[in-house]
Amino acid sequence: MSSKKPTAGDYIDARCTRCRVITNHTIVAMVEDRPVRVQCNTCGGAHNYHAPKAEKPERVVKSRAAAAPKTPRAAKEARTARTKAAVLEQEQWLAASRDADPTRAVPYSMEGVYKVNNWINHPLFGFGLVVSVVPNKVEILFQDGKKLLRSNN
């Protein structure tokens, strides 16, 4: 890339109106520092200069905004909220596990009876802290989030 100002006869990348892609062009006419008319080196067509970047992204944004229904955005926001909750639960788990003694964790069983603040060891989810107990169920905070599991409570 040269920092030299372009002049008529120089090659320049431009969007070709005929090829509809960025191609190499020869500058035909300049106005002050800007090329105004160029000739495509691919198809030979001469046309006004279109900067390679200026128009294209704008078009993409426009067509996307027009085509996109509202729901994906809502879904994305919901996903973000879920991710935030998961990150929060992971932080809670990390904070709790710092003071925990894994050797005191009891293996998880559907027949087990658990109390809040018990540590359990689940074969799939790993170490978890019992955060609440309801009839026949315990809510356990695992590293990848809270899960409601069967119990004998």
Ligand SMILES: [Zn+2]
């Ligand atoms: Zn062309």
